[in-house]
Amino acid sequence: MRIESSSEKSFLEQVFTKTGFSSADSELLADTLTDADLRGISSHGIQRLAWYLNMVKEGTIVPQNKVKVLKETPTSLFVDANQNMGQIASAFAMRKLIxxxxxxxxxxxxxxNSNHFGTAGYYSRMAAKAGLIGVSNTNTRPLVVPTNATEAFLGSNAFAFTFPAEPHPFVFDGATSVVSSGKIQVLDKNKKDIPGEWAVDKDRKIVKNAKAAEDILSTAAFTPRQKGGGVLTLGGLFENNSNYKGMGNSLVVELLTGILAQGSISADTSVGKHDFSQFFLTIDPSFFGDLDVLRKNATDMFNRIRHLDHTPGTEIKIPGDREYKNYAENTKNGVTIDDQTAKDLARVGGELGVEVPKEL
Structure with missing residues (x-):
């Protein structure tokens, strides 16, 4: 089914407010989820709502807690998210960095001391809107099996990078694993098989059934030695496809987040204190040259790539192209909600007395 993005955002704002978040925080949270759905990143959109609300009920997320600044200099910031949603501390930090x-x-x-923060690209795009380069990283719960391993240890550990360009900023936003777990969740909800080599079982054999893979991921984080399996690193199943590079990328994110924050590494977020960590970097490119010239040079490079000879029936896309195209189309036509998520929204709306968005 499709619903209007404005209805989605209004629904989410009301739900988060009734769950104990401030009106400003509720507006931000609603915007991050709606933005993901508009960009076609449904794995990080409204389908996450039930999961977030469960963590609030369990006390993993505490809506009333406020962000704390631990240390600050003119060029650096160390923040305690104080066990609230990752989006709240992350947007706060990015605004300060800008x-x-x-x-x-x-x-x-x-x-x-943070939680899931939605899409990494949301915060890097905040920097891009200000004419800056933006980098965003997070660690996650343990979902990813390192090279040759049979149990999950690493997080999907997202990495986002933006650079000013036209007609939209360059936006690379992706996990350091083959996929994020949310994409498998969406396939499971839609009763579809996994189209690629994304997940493995305890014997490091490829799993194609999304429900089976989701079952592995839901337990791997808590009892890895009992169940085994998880998502593959970038590079896939074998070393000869350089999957150790994907593992290396993930470890870089672990070092910049859990280790630098002196919090939990991904492997420990589900067996003790549940705390994710985030890292952000912003750079003013105008220090190196006129921003309009740099933007034009980047745009020219991307356009040359877009127009390279390519295989028939395909299109060469620069990171961000697909998401901005989806944003324009879904703003006009509405965002897509799977049947299971629609049921979750009806249940949540009924429990909290919030009117559920109507199907277009």
Whole structure:
């Protein structure tokens, strides 16, 4: 089914407010989820709502807690998310970094004691709107099997990078694993098989059934030695396809997040204290040259790539192309909600007395 994005956002704002979040935080949370759905990243959209609300009920997320600044300099920021949603601390940190970077060229922030923060690209695009380069990282629960391993240890550990360009910023936003777990969740909800080599079982054999893979992921984080299996790193199943590079990328994110924040590494987020960590970097490219010239040069490079000879029936896309195209189409036609998520929304709306978005 399709629903209007404005209805989705209004519904989410009301749900989060009734769950105990402030009106400003509710508006932000609703915007991050709706933005993901508009961009076609349904794995990080409204389908996450039931999961978030369960964590609130369990006390993993505490809506009333406020962000704390632990340390700050003109070019750096160390933040405690205080066990609230990752989106709240992350948007706070990025807003502060944008201010700092306008004065100092480069700024970094680290967040500890956080939770899932939605799409990494959301925060990097905040930097891009200000004419800056933006980098966003997070660790996650343990879902990913390292090279040659049979049990999950690493997180999907998202990495996002933006650079000013036309007609939209360059936006690379992706997991350091083959996929994020949310994509498997969406396939499971839609009763579809996994189209690629994404997940493995305890014997490191490829799993194609999305429900079976989701079952592995739901237990791997808590009892890895009992169940085994997980999502593959970038590069896939075998070393000869350089999957150790994907593992290396994931470890870089672990070092910048859990280790630098002195919080939990991904492997430990589900067996003790549940705390994710985030890392952000912003750079003012205008220090190196006129921003309009840099933007034009980047745009020219991307256009040359888009128009390279390519195989019939295909299209060469630059990171961000698909998402901005989806954004325009879904703003006009509405966002797509799977049947299981629609049922979840009806249940949540009924429990909280919030009118559920109507199908277009």
């Amino acid at each position: 201010e700092k970077t306008k004065k100092s060229v480069v700024s970094i922030a680290v967040i500890r």
